Amino acid sequence: MFERVPPRNRNFTGRESLLHQLREGTRSVTAVIPLPQALQGYGGVGKTHLAIEYAYRYRSHYDLIWWIPADQYYLVSSALAAMAPHLGLTPASVVGVEEAADAVREALEKGTPYNNWLLIFDNAEDARIEKFIPRGPGHVIITSRDPNWDDQFRSLQVDVFSREESIEFLTKRLGSRISRDEAFRLADKLGDLPLALEQVGALQRRSTMTVDDYIELLDKQTARLLDTDRAKDYPLTMTAAWRVSMSLLEERLPIALNLLRCCAFFGPDPIPLDVFRRGNKANAPSLEKLLADPIMFDKSVKELSRYALIRSDPDNRTIQVHRLIQALLRADLDDEQQTKHREEVHRLLAGSAPQAPDDNSKWGDFADLVPHVGPSQLLGSSEADVREFALNVVRYLYSSGNYPSALELVDTFITDWGKSRENHADVLRARRHQANILRRMGEYSKVYELDRSTLDKVIAEFGAEHPETLIATNGLGGSMRARGDFRAALELDEESVRQHERLLGEDHVLTLRAKNSLALDYGLNSRYEQARQLHTEVYLAQSEAINPASAEIVLLSRNSMARAVRLTNGFEEACDTGEAALAFGVQKLGRDHWATLITAKDLSIAQRRAGALNEAIEIARDTHTRLVRLFGARHPDTIAAAVNVSNVLRVRGDLAEAYELAEEMTRTYPSVYGNDHPFTLACMTNLAILHRLLGKPEEARVLNEAAREGLTERLGPDHHYVLSCAVNLASDLAALGRSEEARQHGEVTLDQLTRLFGRDHFLALACAANLALDREAVGAPDAEDFRSEVVDLYKERLDLGQPDAINAANGNRIDCDLDPLPI
Numbered sequence: 001m002f003e004r005v006p007p008r009n010r011n012f013t014g015r016e017s018l019l020h021q022l023r024e025g026t027r028s029v030t031a032v033i034p035l036p037q038a039l040q041g042y043g044g045v046g047k048t049h050l051a052i053e054y055a056y057r058y059r060s061h062y063d064l065i066w067w068i069p070a071d072q073y074y075l076v077s078s079a080l081a082a083m084a085p086h087l088g089l090t091p092a093s094v095v096g097v098e099e100a101a102d103a104v105r106e107a108l109e110k111g112t113p114y115n116n117w118l119l120i121f122d123n124a125e126d127a128r129i130e131k132f133i134p135r136g137p138g139h140v141i142i143t144s145r146d147p148n149w150d151d152q153f154r155s156l157q158v159d160v161f162s163r164e165e166s167i168e169f170l171t172k173r174l175g176s177r178i179s180r181d182e183a184f185r186l187a188d189k190l191g192d193l194p195l196a197l198e199q200v201g202a203l204q205r206r207s208t209m210t211v212d213d214y215i216e217l218l219d220k221q222t223a224r225l226l227d228t229d230r231a232k233d234y235p236l237t238m239t240a241a242w243r244v245s246m247s248l249l250e251e252r253l254p255i256a257l258n259l260l261r262c263c264a265f266f267g268p269d270p271i272p273l274d275v276f277r278r279g280n281k282a283n284a285p286s287l288e289k290l291l292a293d294p295i296m297f298d299k300s301v302k303e304l305s306r307y308a309l310i311r312s313d314p315d316n317r318t319i320q321v322h323r324l325i326q327a328l329l330r331a332d333l334d335d336e337q338q339t340k341h342r343e344e345v346h347r348l349l350a351g352s353a354p355q356a357p358d359d360n361s362k363w364g365d366f367a368d369l370v371p372h373v374g375p376s377q378l379l380g381s382s383e384a385d386v387r388e389f390a391l392n393v394v395r396y397l398y399s400s401g402n403y404p405s406a407l408e409l410v411d412t413f414i415t416d417w418g419k420s421r422e423n424h425a426d427v428l429r430a431r432r433h434q435a436n437i438l439r440r441m442g443e444y445s446k447v448y449e450l451d452r453s454t455l456d457k458v459i460a461e462f463g464a465e466h467p468e469t470l471i472a473t474n475g476l477g478g479s480m481r482a483r484g485d486f487r488a489a490l491e492l493d494e495e496s497v498r499q500h501e502r503l504l505g506e507d508h509v510l511t512l513r514a515k516n517s518l519a520l521d522y523g524l525n526s527r528y529e530q531a532r533q534l535h536t537e538v539y540l541a542q543s544e545a546i547n548p549a550s551a552e553i554v555l556l557s558r559n560s561m562a563r564a565v566r567l568t569n570g571f572e573e574a575c576d577t578g579e580a581a582l583a584f585g586v587q588k589l590g591r592d593h594w595a596t597l598i599t600a601k602d603l604s605i606a607q608r609r610a611g612a613l614n615e616a617i618e619i620a621r622d623t624h625t626r627l628v629r630l631f632g633a634r635h636p637d638t639i640a641a642a643v644n645v646s647n648v649l650r651v652r653g654d655l656a657e658a659y660e661l662a663e664e665m666t667r668t669y670p671s672v673y674g675n676d677h678p679f680t681l682a683c684m685t686n687l688a689i690l691h692r693l694l695g696k697p698e699e700a701r702v703l704n705e706a707a708r709e710g711l712t713e714r715l716g717p718d719h720h721y722v723l724s725c726a727v728n729l730a731s732d733l734a735a736l737g738r739s740e741e742a743r744q745h746g747e748v749t750l751d752q753l754t755r756l757f758g759r760d761h762f763l764a765l766a767c768a769a770n771l772a773l774d775r776e777a778v779g780a781p782d783a784e785d786f787r788s789e790v791v792d793l794y795k796e797r798l799d800l801g802q803p804d805a806i807n808a809a810n811g812n813r814i815d816c817d818l819d820p821l822p823i
Contacts, residue, residue, distance in 0.1 A: 001063065001064040001065065001066075001086055001114075002055075002059055002065050003064075003065065003066050003067070003083075003086065004066060004067040004068075004079075004082075005052060005055045005056070005065060005067045005120070006048075006052055006067065006270075006311070006313065006320070007052075007311070007313050007315075008052060008053065008056045009049050009052065009053065011169065011172050011173050011198075011201070012049060012052075012053045013161070013165055013168045013169035013172055014161060014162065014164075014165030014168060014169070015046070015050055015053070015165070018050060018156055018158065019050070019053065019054055019057065021156055022050075022054050022141065022156065023054075023058060046158065046161075046194040046195070047143040047144075047158050048122055048123070048143050049194070050143075050158060051120050051122065051141050051143050054141065055067070055118065055120060058118075061116065062116050062117055062118045062138075062139075063114040063115065063116045063117060064083075064086065064087075064114045064116075064117040064118070065117070065118045065119075065120075066083055066117070066118070066119050066120070067120050067122065068080060068119060068120065068121050068122065069122055069123065069269050069371065070121040070122055070123055070124035070125075070126075070129050070142075071122070071123040071124075071125060071267075071268060071269075071323075072267070072371060072374055072375075073126040073128055073129060074404075074405045074408055074409075075370060075371055075405070076121070076129055076132050077097050077098060077101040077132065077402070077404075077405070078092070078097050078101075078367070078370075078402060078405070080100075080101040080104050080105065080132055081097045081098075081100035081101040081104060083104045084100040084103060084104055087104060087107045087108075087112075087113060087114070088113055089103045089104060089107060090103070090590070090591070090592040090629075091590060092400065092401055092402070097400070097401055097402035097403075097404075097405065098402070098403070098404055099401075099629055099630055100401075101132065103629075104134075105132065105134045106134075108134040108136050108138055109134045109135055109136035110136065111136060111137045111138075114138070115137045115138070116137070116138060117137075117138035117139070118138060118139045118140075118141070119133075119134065119138065119139075119140045119141070120140075120141045120142075120143070121133070121140065121141070121142045121143070122143050123143060123144065123145075123268070123323070124142045124143065124144045124146075125144055125145060125146050127146075160191060160192040160193050160194065161187070161192040161193075161194055161197065162192070163184065163187055163188075163192060165192075166183070166186075166187030166190075166192045166197055167180060167183040167184055167187060169194070169197055169201070170183040170186060170187065170197060170200075170201055171183055173201035173202075173204075173205065174201060174204050174205060177204065177205075178204065178211065182211040185211065185215065186200055186211060186214070186215070189215055189218055190218075190241055195322060195324060195325075196241040196242075198308045199241045199242060199244075199245050199307070199308050199309070200214065200241055200244075200245075201308070202245070202306060202307045202308035202309075203244065203245050203248060203307060203308075205306070209248075214244065217244050217247075218241065218244055239328055242325060242328050243332075245307050245308075245309060246309075246332075249303065249304075249307055249309070252303070253299070253300060253303050255289060255290060255296065255300060256299075256300035256303050256304050258286040258287055258290065259287065259290055259297070259300050259301070259304065260304055260309055260310065260321070260329065261286070261329055261333065261337075261341055262284070262286065262287055262341055262344055262345060262348075263310065263319065263321045263326070263329075264321060264325075264326040264327075264329035264330050264341070265326075265330070265338075265341050265342045265344075265345040265375075265376055265377075266321070266326075266345055266372045266375065266376055267371045267372040267374070267375035267376065268320070268321070268322070268323040268326060268375065269320070269371040269372065270313060270316065270318035270319070270320045270368075271318055271319050271320065271321075271372070272317065272318055272352075272365075272368045272369070273301075273317045273318060273319065274317065274352060274365070274368075275348050275349065275352045275369070276290075276291060276297065276348065276352075277294075277352075278351065278352035279291075279347070279348040279349070279350075279351035279352035280292070280351075281351060282344070282347040282348045282350070282351035282352075283344075283347050284344035284347055284348060285340075285344070286340070286341065286344060287344065287348075301319060304319075305319075309321070309325060342376065342377060343381065343383070345372075345376050346376060346378055346381045346383065346386040346389075347383070347385070347386065349369055349372060349373075349376065349378065349386075349389060350383075350385045350386045350388070350389035351385070352369070353365070353366065353369055353389050353392060353393075354366065355392075356550065357392040357393070357395040357396035357399060358395060358396075358399040358550045358552060358553075359550050359551075360399075360400070360550075360551060360552075360588075360589060362396075363396060363399075363400050366392075366393065366396040366400075369393070370393060370396075370397075373390065373393055373409075378390055379412060379413055379416050379417070380416070382420075384426075387413075387417070387426045387429075390413060391410075391413070391426075391429055391430060391433055393409065394406050394409050394410045394413070394430070394433050394437075395433060395436075397409065398433075398436065398437045398440060399550075399552070401594075401630075403437055403440060403441050406433075406437050407434070407437045407438070407441075410430050410433050410434045410437065411434065413426075413427075413430045414427055414430045414431060414434065417430065423457045423460065423461055425461055425462070425468070428454060428457055428458050428461060428462075428468065428472075429468065431450065431454045431457075432454060432468075432471060432472060432475060434450065435447050435450050435451050435454065435475055435479070436475070438450070439475075439478060439479070439482070440594070441631075441635075442631065442634075442635040442636045442637070442672070444479065444482035444483065444636070444672075444673070447478075447479045447482065448476075448479040448480070448482065448483055450479075451472070451475045451476040451478075451479040452476060452479070454472055454475070455469070455472040455473060455475075455476050458472040459472075465499070465503055467503075467504070467510060470496065470499060470500055470503070470504070470510055470514070471510065473492065473496045473499075474493075474496060474510075474513060474514050474517055476492065477489045477492045477493045477496065477517050477521070478517065478823065480492060481520065481521065481524060481823035482636075482823050483677070484673065484674075484676070484677040484678045484679070484714055486521065486524040486525050486678065486714075486715060486719075487525060487715070487716065489517075489521050489524070490518075490521040490522070490524075490525050493514065493517050493518040493521050494518060494521075496514050496517070496518075497511070497514045497515055497518050500514045500515075507541050509549070512538050512541050512542055512549075513553075515534055515537065515538050516534075516535070516538045516556075516557060516560065518534060519531050519534035519535045519538060519560060519564070520560070520821070520822065520823065522534060523560075523563070523564060523567060523821050524821055524823070525715075525719070526718065526719050526720040526756065526757075528564065528567040528568045528757070529568060531564045531567065532561070532564035532565060532567070532568050535557065535560045535561040535563075535564045536561050536564075538557050538560075539554070539557040539558050539560075539561045542554055542557050551584075551585075551588035551589055552589060552593070552594075552595045554584075555581060555584055555585045555588065555589065555595045555596065555599060556595050556598070556599075558577070558580075558581040558584065558599075559578065559581045559585075559595075559598060559599040559602055560822070561577060562574050562577035562578040562581055562599075562602060562603070562606065563602050563605075563606075563821070563822075565577060566602075566605065566606045566609060568761075569760065569761055569762055571606055571609040571610040571762075571800075571802060572610055572800060574606035574609075574610075575603065575606045575607055575610050575612065578599065578602060578603035578606050579603060581599050581603075582596065582599050582600055582603055585599050585600075591626075592626050592629075592630065594630065594631075594637070597623050597626055597627050597630070597637070597641075598637060598822060600619050600622070600623040601619075601620070601623045601627075601637075601640065601641050601644055603619060604616045604617075604619040604620040604623065604644055604648065605644055605647075605819050607619065608620075608644075608647065608648050608651055608803075609762070609802065609803075609804075610800065610801075610802060611800065611801040611802045611803050611806075613648065613651060613652050613803075616648045617645075617648045617649065617652060620641070620644050620645045620648045621645055623641050623644075624638065624641040624642055624644075624645050627641050633668075634668060634671070634672055636672060636673070636679075636820075639665055639668055639669060639672065639820075640679075640819070640820040640822075642661055642664070642665050643662070643665055643683060643686065643818075643819060643820060644819055645661060646658045646659075646661040646662040646665065646686065646690075647686065647817045647819065649661070650662075650689065650690060650693070650815070650817070651803055655690060655693055655694055656694075658690055659687070659690040659691075659694060662683070662686050662687045662690055663687060665683050665686075666680075666683050666684055666686075666687045669683045676710055676713075676714060677714075678711060678714050678715055678721055679820045681706075681707045681710045681711045681714070681721070682707070682711070682721050682725075682818040682820065683818075683820075684703050684704075684706065684707040685703065685704055685707045685708075685721075685724065685725045685728055685817075685818060686817050686818060687703060688700040688701075688703035688704045688707065688728060688732070689728055689815045689817060691703065692728075692731060692732055692735050693815075697732050697735035697736045698732075698736065700728075700732045700735070701729065701732035701733065701736065704725055704728050704729040704732055705729065707725050708722060708725040708726060708729060711725060717752075718752060718756055720756075720757075720763060721818060723749055723752055723753055723756075723763060723767075724763060724816035724817075724818055725816075726745060726748075726749040727746075727749055727763070727766060727767045727770060727814075727816045728815060728816055729745060730742045730743075730745040730746045730749065730767075730770060730771075730774065731770060731813050731815070733745060734770075734773070734774055734777065734813070739774055739777040739778050740778050742774045742777075743771065743774040743775060743777070743778050743780070746767060746770060746771035746774050747771065749767050750764065750767045750768055750771055753767050759793070760793055762804060763816060765790065765793055765794060765804065765808070766804055766814040766816055767816075768786075768790045768793075769790050769794070769804070769807070769808040769813075769814050770813050770814055771786075772786050772787035772790050773787075773811065773813060775787075790808060791808060791809055794808045794809065
């Protein structure tokens with residue numbers, strides 16, 4: 001496998017000793033660095049071309065070769081993560097960039113599935129890149145101007161060409177058109193610098209100029225450069241040679257120089273030609289004629305390539321300008337010209353970018369543009385379209401799972417854009433994305449204060465009825481749910497939906513998102529039927545052709561509909577819809593995508609309720625394992641998945657393992673949510689069930705009493721969490737021999753459940769089945785008739801093999817466990 005390696009230099013010359021040393025290196029990591037005291041850190045000595053030649057020359061010796069641009073630290077993880085599918089690992093689009101990059105590094109170190117591999121980290125100037133370098137059976141090459149790699153790895157010094165190599169290079173390039181003596185004089189004049197020789201070779205091939213004429217021009221340029229404020233950080237020979245090429249190209253095809261100057265303000269990574277094709281309407285005056293004339297554009301690319309001023313890769317449809325040439329081009333322009341070209345690049349990037357950064361089918365296009373965001377100084381732009389593109393890049397990064405890079409980038413935008421005005425509209429939009437990233441990462445404690453302060457600032461900036469205010473309000477509702485303020489979130493979102501519908505219409509994409517939030521509130525506040533109706537409405541609207549939504553949004557909506565069906569008694573239907581939703585998620589997003597995993601977890605819960613315990617435990621364990629890989633063990637979604645595993649184990653009769661996991665989650669929840677969060681308290685009642693089943697009813701009673709008291713305070717007496725806890729508390733009392741107290745608790749709880757959900761809801765039926773046992777225990781005269789009535793209500797569910805129905809028929813108590821709902 002040979003991936004992402006730049007095209008081979010057909011005129012590669014010499015370096016045989018270095019290539020041999022690379023091949024014979026005894027360590028796994030070899031750093032290719034220049035000789036700093038000879039070149040003073042100059043580029044252009046051919047480090048990258050040496051690595052490329054090595055890759056091509058020895059490709060048959062490796063099972064996998066991968067090229068990693070390393071000049072921007074925060075993009076290295078993405079480049080490494082891109083290897084995942086080729087190693088049989090879950091892609092970054094599913095598990096996130098950091099997780100995929102770690103998995104790739106570990107697989108390479110283990111030699112699975114490939115033992116012979118080569119990684120090339122090109123232009124690695126940041127020492128932090130070391131953490132990405134795998135140690136193992138393969139081979140790593142680093143190209144860098146930083147000699148400090150010598151402190152850690154075996155290093156090879158790359159100097160300029162020897163004189164013989166220079167002569168060989170020019171002769172190979174020019175053939176009979178240059179004599180050995182002429183090649184010697186040119187090499188001497190250019191200091192044997194490979195990049196300068198590449199330029200003069202290209203120029204000599206394209207013109208009828210004699211070597212003497214060229215040397216005379218070179219002398220004139222050198223004298224002129226010595227008398228001016230030249231680019232002092234770069235070799236004089238290179239600067240002079242470049243200026244000769246530029247002046248001659250200007251005579252032949254001056255319009256091509258505009259393209260070259262523009263390319264100087266992109267990053268040194270390959271520039272997709274689609275930037276110019278898709279961005280042809282961008283406001284770029286210097287390129288206006290080229291963008292409007294594709295034939296002339298292609299001709300310009302060809303000429304620049306022939307003069308060795310750019311490197312063209314037709315297979316990948318990219319062009320690339322050496323970072324040294326970019327620097328020389330920039331240095332040759334005054335501040336006003338630099339600003340003009342930089343702004344044109346910003347507009348080209350923005351104009352060529354897809355408009356749907358959360359659409360995974362467009363992620364490849366974004367991935368090609370991201371390396372140019374930093375080098376082009378995009379964050380310095382104040383243009384609205386450019387800043388929108390910058391924020392879309394952030395959105396692409398976190399939508400594709402690269403949360404750390406997204407957070408780092410948006411933090412930079414907020415800091416830089418806020419220098420002029422802290423509450424600038426673009427800063428407030430960036431804060432919204434910052435909150436989305438933190439929310440996805442499970443950093444709920446940080447998000448609430450951020451959302452609240454942002455909403456106040458957005459209202460002050462935009463007014464109460466602006467779309468940005470509506471978006472910020474929706475975000476705050478999510479943070480309130482995360483804090484466990486379910487009732488307050490419901491009130492906020494009900495008013496928010498009314499505002500959305502009045503200002504934007506019922507089917508606007510923002511209105512549908514607000515309705516989805518409200519549907520979540522309904523579920524969290526025990527209003528199951530309303531949740532089901534609204535989730536169904538949103539799903540159908542988001543699936544319409546006139547309301548296209550990303551696969552992630554559609555999947556989450558479909559899964560929410562399946563979950564609402566489960567909460568309204570439809571266990572079998574929830575399994576059917578959940579299976580269809582999971583298949584959609586796997587097909588569109590992959591098995592390890594966050595939204596797919598949430599869907600799988602909810603399907604497992606439905607299967608547990610329906611009695612498909614083998615399927616439920618398999619999916620539950622697999623989902624939990626994958627969420628641990630994606631987010632870590634302490635992420636809220638991972639904890640919810642662990643709770644489900646424990647509940648399935650309990651229903652299956654694996655009490656010891658179920659107890660161990662429930663106890664661990666009971667300790668974990670407070671550190672994530674706080675001691676009084678509803679999910680923390682709900683986890684306590686799950687543990688209490690296991691205490692009772694393991695013969696410790698008093699410990700169970702104490703836990704359930706504390707949980708019910710806390711839940712009542714947070715959620716009110718009619719919440720299903722409170723009532724489920726009350727059902728379990730009656731079972732604790734019965735196990736302690738306090739049958740009359742158990743009956744009294746059961747009578748009160750059944751009245752509440754029947755009033756709220758109806759007699760045939762699964763919670764009301766569970767309470768009734770347990771109450772029948774308590775009535776029998778105290779000798780109530782109607783006990784037998786009551787029990788027959790309950791069993792009859794369970795008859796259809798018994799035929800379906802639902803665990804609760806089986807327990808009711810066998811005279812066993814039914815336990816009401818709790819699963820944290822998505823927020």
